[in-house]
Amino acid sequence: MHPTDRPRRLRTDGVRPLVSETSLSASDLVAPVFVDATTDERVPIETMPGHERVPVDEAVARVEEIRDTGVEAVIVFGIPESKDPNGTRAYAEDGVVQRALRRITGETDAYAIGDVCLCEYTDHGHCGVIEESAETDPTLTVKNDETLDLLAETAVSQADAGADMVAPSAMTDGQVRAIREALDDAGHEDVALMSYAVKYESAFYGPFRDAADGAPAFGDRRHYQMDPANRREALREARIDAEEGADVLMVKPGLPYLDIVGDLRREFDHPIAAYNVSGEYAMLHAAAEKGWLDLEATAHESLLSLKRAGADLIVTYFAEDLAGRL
Ligand code: PBG
Numbered sequence: 001m002h003p004t005d006r007p008r009r010l011r012t013d014g015v016r017p018l019v020s021e022t023s024l025s026a027s028d029l030v031a032p033v034f035v036d037a038t039t040d041e042r043v044p045i046e047t048m049p050g051h052e053r054v055p056v057d058e059a060v061a062r063v064e065e066i067r068d069t070g071v072e073a074v075i076v077f078g079i080p081e082s083k084d085p086n087g088t089r090a091y092a093e094d095g096v097v098q099r100a101l102r103r104i105t106g107e108t109d110a111y112a113i114g115d116v117c118l119c120e121y122t123d124h125g126h127c128g129v130i131e132e133s134a135e136t137d138p139t140l141t142v143k144n145d146e147t148l149d150l151l152a153e154t155a156v157s158q159a160d161a162g163a164d165m166v167a168p169s170a171m172t173d174g175q176v177r178a179i180r181e182a183l184d185d186a187g188h189e190d191v192a193l194m195s196y197a198v199k200y201e202s203a204f205y206g207p208f209r210d211a212a213d214g215a216p217a218f219g220d221r222r223h224y225q226m227d228p229a230n231r232r233e234a235l236r237e238a239r240i241d242a243e244e245g246a247d248v249l250m251v252k253p254g255l256p257y258l259d260i261v262g263d264l265r266r267e268f269d270h271p272i273a274a275y276n277v278s279g280e281y282a283m284l285h286a287a288a289e290k291g292w293l294d295l296e297a298t299a300h301e302s303l304l305s306l307k308r309a310g311a312d313l314i315v316t317y318f319a320e321d322l323a324g325r326l
Helices: 007-011 056-068 096-107 144-160 175-185 203-211 232-244 255-267 278-289 295-309 319-323
Strands: 029-036 052-054 073-079 111-116 165-168 192-199 248-252 272-276 313-316
Touching (some): 029 056, 029 096, 029 319, 052 056, 056 073, 056 319, 073 096, 096 111, 096 144, 111 144, 144 165, 192 255, 203 278, 232 248, 232 255, 248 255, 255 295, 272 295, 295 313, 295 319
Parallel strands (some): 029 052, 029 073, 073 111, 111 165, 165 192, 248 272, 272 313
C-alpha cells in the first residue's frame, strides 16, 4: 500500500519556504512604549521582563532602540503625574503622552500611535466617567455618553501633538464616531483611527495593569468590555466601528481569540490588528524562566499564529526581541 497523497514531500528544507502560507516580518509589528511622568529614570516593569517605563526625556531614545531592531511603529501609553475622577491628564496639552508624542514625532521617523483611554488617568481606574453610586453598585459603572467627549478630546490632543494614528481602547459605545468627528473638526482628517473594536474583559491584562497602574479600584470592566463567551457579538462590535469610521479593526487579546481574528478577517476588508497582550507575554517569559519553554520559538509561533488567523498587524511586547531574528 503506497499513499498517493504525501504532504511530506513539501516539507524539505528546500521547498518549505516556497509553499509557506504565512510570513512574519518586523513591518507587521507595533511595539508598546510606556512613558511615565512620575520618574526621571527608566524603571523596569517587573511583570513584563525587558520592558520599562521611561521618562519623557528618554522617550526618543526608547523609540530609537525599537527602530534599530527594524520595528517602525510604536503605541504610546502614559502614566500621569496625577489622577482625578475625570482623568484630566489624559487630554492635557502638556500630558505625558502628548509631550512624548511631540518629541517622538518631531525627532524620529517612527509611526506613532496614541492609545486613547482614561483608565490610566482616573483615580478610580475605570475607562471613563463613573456614576456616583459606582462604588456600591458596580454593575453600571461608566457613564457612556459623558465619557465620549473626554475620549474625543484625548484623541484630538494626541493628534495635535503629532500622533499619526489614535487607538481608542475604552469600549465606550459610539467612541469611534465621536473621535472621528472631533478629529475631522480639528483639521486632523489624515490621522488614522485603529479601533480596539473587539476587546474582551480578559484576565490576560494583569501584567499591563501593573505596568500602567490602571487596575480598577473597585469592580471590574465587564459591563463595558466584552464577555469572553461571545463570538457573534464580536462581529456586531466590529460592524459598528467600521460604520463609525474605523480604519483598522483590532481584536484583543490575541491568542485565546484566534477564532475571532479569523471571523473578522473573513467578514471585513479593513486591515485587522491583533493585540498579543501582556499576559500572553508574561506567560511565555515565566515558563521560559523555569526552563519549561523555549521563549524565542514560542513567541515566534504565537505571532505567526496570529498572522495565520488573519491579522495584518500585531501589537506585541515581543516586537523588539523578535524583529531582529525575522
Ligand atoms: C487601556 C488598555 C489596556 C490594555 C491596553 N489598553 C488595559 C485594560 O483594558 O485593562 C491592555 C494591554 C495588555 O494587557 O497588554 N484600556
